[in-house]
Amino acid sequence: MRIGVGGPVGSGKSSLIAALCGALAGEARLGVVTNDIYTTEDAEFLRSTGVLPEERITAVQTGGCPHTAIRDDISANLEAVEELEAATGPLDLVFVESGGDNLTAIFSPALADVQIFVIDVAGGDDIPRKGGPGIARADLLVINKTDLAPYVGADDAKMVREASERRGSLPVAPTSLRTEGADQVAGWVRAQLAAFRAHGHLHSSMEGVPDHHHDHDHVH
Amino acid sequence: MDPLTLLLADSRFPSGSYAHSLGLEQAVNDGLRDVPAFIRARQRHVASADARFAVEARRGNVLEDEWYARTPSPVLRESAQRLGSQLLRSAAKIWDVPVARMPRPLALGVVAAAAGVSDEDTALLALYDDAATVASAALKLLPLDPAVTARWLADLAPDLARVAQAIAHDDGPLPSPAAVAIELSAPIHLEQRERLFAS
Numbered sequence: 001m002r003i004g005v006g007g008p009v010g011s012g013k014s015s016l017i018a019a020l021c022g023a024l025a026g027e028a029r030l031g032v033v034t035n036d037i038y039t040t041e042d043a044e045f046l047r048s049t050g051v052l053p054e055e056r057i058t059a060v061q062t063g064g065c066p067h068t069a070i071r072d073d074i075s076a077n078l079e080a081v082e083e084l085e086a087a088t089g090p091l092d093l094v095f096v097e098s099g100g101d102n103l104t105a106i107f108s109p110a111l112a113d114v115q116i117f118v119i120d121v122a123g124g125d126d127i128p129r130k131g132g133p134g135i136a137r138a139d140l141l142v143i144n145k146t147d148l149a150p151y152v153g154a155d156d157a158k159m160v161r162e163a164s165e166r167r168g169s170l171p172v173a174p175t176s177l178r179t180e181g182a183d184q185v186a187g188w189v190r191a192q193l194a195a196f197r198a199h200g201h202l203h204s205s206m207e208g209v210p211d212h213h214h215d216h217d218h219v220h
Numbered sequence: 221m222d223p224l225t226l227l228l229a230d231s232r233f234p235s236g237s238y239a240h241s242l243g244l245e246q247a248v249n250d251g252l253r254d255v256p257a258f259i260r261a262r263q264r265h266v267a268s269a270d271a272r273f274a275v276e277a278r279r280g281n282v283l284e285d286e287w288y289a290r291t292p293s294p295v296l297r298e299s300a301q302r303l304g305s306q307l308l309r310s311a312a313k314i315w316d317v318p319v320a321r322m323p324r325p326l327a328l329g330v331v332a333a334a335a336g337v338s339d340e341d342t343a344l345l346a347l348y349d350d351a352a353t354v355a356s357a358a359l360k361l362l363p364l365d366p367a368v369t370a371r372w373l374a375d376l377a378p379d380l381a382r383v384a385q386a387i388a389h390d391d392g393p394l395p396s397p398a399a400v401a402i403e404l405s406a407p408i409h410l411e412q413r414e415r416l417f418a419s
């Protein structure tokens with residue numbers, strides 16, 4: 001099973017993957033593919049956390065086009081996943097981290113069985129209202145860095161509320177990866193993995209979403 | 221004009237080349253600013269031979285050993301194989317082609333055969349792909365008006381057409397050009413900490 005982890009620059013994607021690998025390493029064979037914009041920083045950060053053996057983490061170069069690599073031309077990522085498995089043996093779960101990008105970047109369903117979109121309170125609490133396919137339809141929306149809300153004048157409860165209004169029944173998980181970890185998200189991943197094992201596939205909420213889905217409806 | 225040739229020439233066809241500068245990034249690191257000259261040098265020393273190999277593969281002669289003999293750098297072999305398998309990966313969803321690791325020009329020939337693209341168009345595709353990949357990488361490496369990079373390609377058009385036609389009708393020995401600077405700078409590029417492109 002492959003989980004895409006996308007979202008704006010610095011929202012906490014790598015931190016989330018590190019926390020999830022820490023939580024799940026005993027239960028599933030894990031791998032990570034990062035899509036770096038300019039350096040191999042993400043892969044290096046994840047290797048440095050020691051949550052996974054180094055050979056389980058690999059980086060794809062994206063020619064400055066992180067959204068192309070996860071959506072329009074996924075060949076390099078598919079190849080990276082295959083090479084990871086060729087090097088380490090079969091994997092139960094591969095996280096694919098997109099290079100930090102704008103709000104419209106989403107994963108092709110051919111690359112990610114399900115996707116997590118990570119935003120943070122410091123990016124502005126109007127982000128959920130601004131929407132975009134990741135916020136509106138990702139299988140899980142994580143609103144990270146709630147510990148910073150008082151310092152950046154963000155209303156995290158309002159962010160969760162507005163995101164939930166937009167997302168209907170799809171889940172929203174507020175997290176503070178720095179102070180609390182990712183237990184709730186790990187639980188969600190476990191449930192996805194169990195469903196995937198039972199059915200051999202998942203019905204992602206992203207399926208059928210057209211590319212460049214610009215949704216500018218505002219909640220008044 | 222064959223619509224399938226257009227499809228294969230279209231940068232929106234998913235074949236991995238958006239992540240490659242074909243040596244331009246390292247050349248720019250080393251001070252190069254005359255990108256059209258770089259494109260022309262690649263046409264003479266790399267792309268024209270690749271186009272011949274693509275045409276041979278299109279005719280069923282997949283000359284891997286001969287191609288490797290002309291590409292000593294393991295770094296360049298590796299990136300060409302990656303680009304080749306990425307092209308085949310997408311093409312296999314459309315035509316009956318294997319998903320194999322082979323250098324891009326050979327993969328292009330295999331795909332062209334399956335798609336029924338002519339020898340001349342196959343050569344043109346190989347030449348154009350090389351030039352257009354460098355031109356679009358230039359936009360991310362140097363401050364440039366995108367219309368200017370399109371103009372470089374337009375200026376190259378008569379040469380592309382002439383060379384493609386000559387290659388499609390060439391039954392002589394395989395060309396053996398050498399692009400030593402490109403061979404030598406490929407591993408240096410790979411070691412750069414900050415780089416946008418895979419090659």
Ligand SMILES: Nc1nc2c(ncn2[C@@H]2O[C@H](COP(=O)(O)OP(=O)(O)OP(=O)(O)O)[C@@H](O)[C@H]2O)c(=O)[nH]1
Binds near residue numbers: 011016148179
């Ligand atoms: N205060 C606080 N900082 C956090 C939290 N989660 C992550 N960070 C910090 O935010 C910064 C960016 O985190 P990353 O996990 O690298 O974010 P990313 O989304 O992977 O970033 P890019 O890959 O560069 O787009 C790091 O300095 C983290 O330590 C959080 O919950 N609270």
Ligand SMILES: [Mg+2]
Binds near residue numbers: 013014015042097
């Ligand atoms: Mg990251």
